Amino acid sequence: xxxxxxxxxxxxxxxxxxxxxxxxxxxxxxxxxxxxxxxxxxxxxxxxxxxxxxxxxxxxxxxxxxxxxxxxxxxxxxxxxxxxxxxxxxxxxxxxxxxxxxxxxxxxxxxxxxxxxxxxxxxxxxxxxxxxxxxxxxxxxxxxxxxxxxxxxxxxxxxxxxxxxxxxxxxxxxxxxxxxxxxxxxxxxxxxxxxxxxxxxxxxxxxxxxxxxxxxxxxxxxxxxxxxxxxxxxxxxxxxxxxxxxxxxxxxxxxxxxxxxxxxxxxxxxxxxxxxxxxxxxxx
Amino acid sequence: xxxxxxxxxxxxxxxxxxxxxxxxxxxxxxxxxxxxxxxxxxxxxxxxxxxxxxxxxxxxxxxxxxxxxxxxxxxxxxxxxxxxxxxxxxxxxxxxxxxxxxxxxxxxxxxxxxxxxxxxxxxxxxxxxxxxxxxxxxxxxxxxxxxxxxxxxxxxxxxxxxxxxxxxxxxxxxxxxxxxxxxxxxxxxxxxxxxxxxxxxxxxxxxxxxxxxxxxxxxxxxxxxxxxxxxxxxxxxxxxxxxxxxxxxxxxxxxxxxxxxxxxxxxxxxxxxxxxxxxxxxxxxxxxxxxxxxxxxxxxxxxxxxxxxxxxxxxxxxxxx
Ligand SMILES: [Zn+2]
Numbered sequence: 298x299x300x301x302x303x304x305x306x307x308x309x310x311x312x313x314x315x316x317x318x319x320x321x322x323x324x325x326x327x328x329x330x331x332x333x334x335x336x337x338x339x340x341x342x343x344x345x346x347x348x349x350x351x352x353x354x355x356x357x358x359x360x361x362x363x364x365x366x367x368x369x370x371x372x373x374x375x376x377x378x379x380x381x382x383x384x385x386x387x388x389x390x391x392x393x394x395x396x397x398x399x400x401x402x403x404x405x406x407x408x409x410x411x412x413x414x415x416x417x418x419x420x421x422x423x424x425x426x427x428x429x430x431x432x433x434x435x436x437x438x439x440x441x442x443x444x445x446x447x448x449x450x451x452x453x454x455x456x457x458x459x460x461x462x463x464x465x466x467x468x469x470x471x472x473x474x475x476x477x478x479x480x481x482x483x484x485x486x487x488x489x490x491x492x493x494x495x496x497x498x499x500x501x502x503x504x505x506x507x508x509x510x511x512x513x514x515x516x517x518x519x520x521x522x523x524x525x526x527x528x529x530x531x532x533x534x535x536x537x538x539x540x541x542x543x544x545x546x547x548x549x550x551x552x553x554x555x556x557x558x559x560x561x562x563x564x565x566x567x568x569x570x571x572x573x574x575x576x577x578x579x580x581x
Numbered sequence: 582x583x584x585x586x587x588x589x590x591x592x593x594x595x596x597x598x599x600x601x602x603x604x605x606x607x608x609x610x611x612x613x614x615x616x617x618x619x620x621x622x623x624x625x626x627x628x629x630x631x632x633x634x635x636x637x638x639x640x641x642x643x644x645x646x647x648x649x650x651x652x653x654x655x656x657x658x659x660x661x662x663x664x665x666x667x668x669x670x671x672x673x674x675x676x677x678x679x680x681x682x683x684x685x686x687x688x689x690x691x692x693x694x695x696x697x698x699x700x701x702x703x704x705x706x707x708x709x710x711x712x713x714x715x716x717x718x719x720x721x722x723x724x725x726x727x728x729x730x731x732x733x734x735x736x737x738x739x740x741x742x743x744x745x746x747x748x749x750x751x752x753x754x755x756x757x758x759x760x761x762x763x764x765x766x767x768x769x770x771x772x773x774x775x776x777x778x779x780x781x782x783x784x785x786x787x788x789x790x791x792x793x794x795x796x797x798x799x800x801x802x803x804x805x806x807x808x809x810x811x812x813x814x815x816x817x818x819x820x821x822x823x824x825x826x827x828x829x830x831x832x833x834x835x836x837x838x839x840x841x842x843x844x845x846x847x848x849x850x851x852x853x854x855x856x857x858x859x860x861x862x863x864x865x866x867x868x869x870x871x872x873x874x875x876x877x878x879x880x881x882x883x884x885x886x887x888x889x890x891x892x893x894x895x896x897x898x899x900x901x902x
Contacts, residue, residue, distance in 0.1 A: 380894035383826050385813035403898075434893035441890055463781075463803045465813060468827045469839050472803040473892040475782060476789045479761035480886045487766065503803070505754035506742075506782040511762055525754035525782070526744030534744050544749060554752050 326350050342561045351518045351561055353498060355400075356407040356422035359457055363420065363565050364411030371408040371419070372442050377435045381468055389466040392428060400426045404435040405460070408443050410452070413565060416572040419447050422457035425499070431464035432504050437474030440508060444481045447490055453575060454485060455493040455568075458509040461527075462502020475507035482511050491575045493568070496523050496546070496555070514556050514571065517546040523554075585641050587630060591849075594623045627849045634798070636824035639831075640806055642798040643777045647852040649859070650709075651693030651736045652678055654776065657859035658866065659684055659691065667718060671751060674715030676707045676743070677787070679722045681731070685867050690726035692719055692787065693736030693776070709778070710743035713756035716786045720760050723767055732770040732870050735787040740805060742783030757786040764789040765886055770873035772866060774844065775799045775831075776851075791876075791885050792869050795831035796858075797846040801839075802829035839892060 320336040329348035338345075342362055343352040360368050379390035397403060405427035410419050421443050423430045440456065447454040463471040485492050494512030496505075498521035506525055509515075517523060524531075524544040532539060542548050549555045559567050584592040598619045605612045634642070642648075655662055659682030666673040679692025694711065697703035719735075726733045742753055764771060764787075771790035779788070779801030795801060804812075806824035811817050834840040844865055847854035873881070 374898040376896045376898055378894055378896045381826070381828050385809075385819075385823070385826060386815075434895045438893050438895055465804055465809055465827075467894070468802050468829065469834060469837065470892065470894055472781060472785060472801075473839055473889065475758075475785055476761055476765075477889040477892050479758060480765035480789070480889045483762045483765040484886065486762070503782050506757040506786075507761060508758070510752075510755040510758040524749050525742065525757070526749065530744045531746060531749065535746060539746065543746070552750055552752065554755055 324352075326352075344561055349519065349560070351498065351520065353425055353459070355424045355426060356402075356409075356457070359422050360407075360409040360411065360420065362561065363413065363418075363568060364409065365565075368409040368411030371410055371446065372439050373403060373407065375435050375438055375442075376403050377433055377467075379466070380434075380470065381466070383466040383468070385466075392466065396427050400424065402427050404439075405430045405432070405464075406436045406439050408439050410446075413569045413572060416569070416576070417450070417452045418455060418568065418572060419443050419452050420455045420457060423459040423504075425459045425461075428464060430460035430504075431462065431471070432460055432474050433464035433467040433471045434474065436464075437477045440478045441481050444485055448484065448488055451490060453491040453493065453572060455495060456508055456512075457495045457497060458500040458504050459497045460500060460502070460504040462504055472503065475503045478508045479511060482508060486513070491571075493571065495564075497521050499523070501525065501527050510554065512556075515554065516557050516559055516567075517549065517555050518561060519546055519558050521546045523549050583646050585638075585645065587634070587638050587641075590626055591623060591630070594619060594626060598623065624848070631849060635821075636800070636827070636830055637806065637821040639798050640778075640800050640824050640829070642850050643800055645850065645852050648777060649851055649855040650698070650738060651695045651776065653855060654736060654859055654862060655680075655682065655691055655693070657856070658682075658863045659689070662691070665718075665722060668714040668721055670717055671714045674712050674718055675705055676709050676711040676739070677715035677719055679719060681722075681725075684863065684870070687867075687870060688729070688731045689734055689870070690722050690731050691734040691736070692722055694739040694784075694787075696738060696777075707743060709739045710741055711739065711783060711786070712743050712745070712748045713751040713753050716742075716753075716756035716760050719787045720756075720763055723764065723771075727768050730769060732772060732873065733767065733790075734866060735771065735773045735790065737773060737775045737779050737784045737788050738777030738799075739780055739783045740778050741780040742786065757782050760786050761789055765889070766882060768878050768882070770870065770876075770881060771885075772869050772873070774862065775801050775840075778805075780805050789885075789889070791873055791881060791888075792842070793840045794842045794844050794865070795834060795840050796844050796851060796862075797831055798850050799831060800824075800829040801831075801834050802827045 322335050323332045325332050326345040328350035331347040343354050383389040406423050408421045491513050494509050494515045496509050496517040500509050500523045546558050601612050662682035664680040678695045694709045695706050696709040697706040723733050773788050773790040773793040775795040806820040809823040810819040831843045847857045851858040
């Protein structure tokens with residue numbers, strides 16, 4: 298039952314589906330163009346039943362899958378502010394409000410404490426639907442508080458990355474979140490608390506160049522775009538086409554930057570294995 | 582001499598001065614009064630220009646072609662210096678240089694981004710844009726500093742880490758991330774100076790320290806004003822606005838608590854008097870090393886992490902909101 302009951306409730310469903318797609322609606326796979334109903338996709342954890350393409354989902358979808366719908370959200374009272382009074386074509390404050398309204402989320406990261414077969418895990422997961430999953434002060438602070446929480450209770454920590462990189466509208470504050478989160482992760486490492494970094498489509502920029510690459514275990518969903526510079530920027534710099542499969546999970550595995558790739562349908566089981574092997578004493 | 586757009590009023594005055602000096606050298610006419618007058622004029626004009634610079638102008642100054650780069654400072658500051666090459670894994674990056682040296686009888690590990698002095702060298706240095714092996718060389722040197730208990734000095738001046746195919750293949754992101762994590766726990770003092778451009782993760786990759794300072798006319802931001810303009814304004818034409826919006830100057834960074842100190846530059850910027858700038862920098866390094874060496878290692882690391890832990894601006898909702 299678990300996760301897909303929650304998904305059926307429509308409360309925590311990925312935004313894209315929540316607003317625009319009731320169960321009966323058809324969804325066309327971006328990879329193989331096969332059409333399935335949203336209900337069919339939900340029952341297959343949003344993996345295309347025909348070609349196994351992993352459709353992007355949100356933080357709470359992952360919590361539902363991994364914790365079978367039973368978890369406590371942490372630090373949800375942290376919200377971004379337009380400290381720099383940043384204005385490009387839009388005011389940052391207005392972007393934040395529009396994103397909150399559109400997604401029902403407060404920022405691009407949510408944190409949950411739950412269990413897999415009685416073993417505790419804290420997960421900080423990113424939402425691409427919230428300003429491109431960009432990392433600002435709130436993301437850095439949520440990771441920081443999660444790490445302090447994990448240190449206090451000796452619970453393994455996991456981050457699910459899904460981000461275009463640092464949030465430009467917070468300028469150097471967003472840049473410093475790279476330093477802040479990496480420094481905090483060094484404390485976890487020092488104290489022997491496992492940190493799992495799960496990279497999903499897409500993970501680029503300052504997120505990859507900080508916490509996403511620093512796991513004791515780095516693993517990814519199939520075919521996820523993972524890189525430092527985005528493909529467009531690289532293409533503009535070198536002025537030639539990029540090789541097939543460049544910056545995809547399989548490429549990173551081959552280059553030695555990932556420990557393994559996991560199908561979303563096996564995610565919970567794989568995490569169960571990891572937690573058993575690392576078996577820390579339970580917080581409760 | 583190269584004059585930037587907003588320095589144009591100085592160009593005329595400087596030309597006049599040079600002409601008069603030439604005349605005085607050719608003939609017996611005493612023009613010392615006139616020379617003095619012009620020199621004073623130049624000085625007050627400089628003051629006027631340099632005290633009213635906007636963000637974009639400071640970005641331009643930070644990229645001034647005559648601005649001193651890392652190796653110049655190292656050679657001015659260190660009595661002895663031996664450059665060390667290679668990351669022991671893949672190769673030697675030319676955009677990050679470093680080695681061991683002495684400053685006032687103190688052995689140090691000193692490194693930084695290096696830009697080229699002319700067209701050919703700029704290519705050789707990849708315009709100060711490092712590849713992963715640059716960050717890994719930097720880390721190798723830092724770990725050596727740790728073994729021998731030498732302070733680490735990092736000079737930062739980069740338009741960003743290099744966005745290329747090979748850089749991605751060899752793990753640009755991993756190299757920068759690893760440095761951040763390792764620098765957080767390094768058992769010796771780390772002293773960082775932005776000496777020119779502080780662009781994004783490429784700058785931060787050797788920029789996490791106990792004391793992070795910016796020279797007066799430098800910038801530090803998550804993205805260059807040009808790239809920011811192209812992404813957020815969807816055009817390259819809004820770099821000035823982007824530079825303002827990003828609040829990337831040393832004054833802003835100090836005000837936000839994201840750096841620890843501003844190091845003043847000579848009138849007209851570091852390139853106007855590189856020797857004086859080097860002396861100021863050397864004195865600053867000497868003072869900071871002396872102070873940081875007093876702090877016990879555990880306390881040093883705790884303070885370093887606590888400093889970064891505080892960085893961020895957010896609101897806390899009260900329950901029910
Ligand atoms: Zn498909």
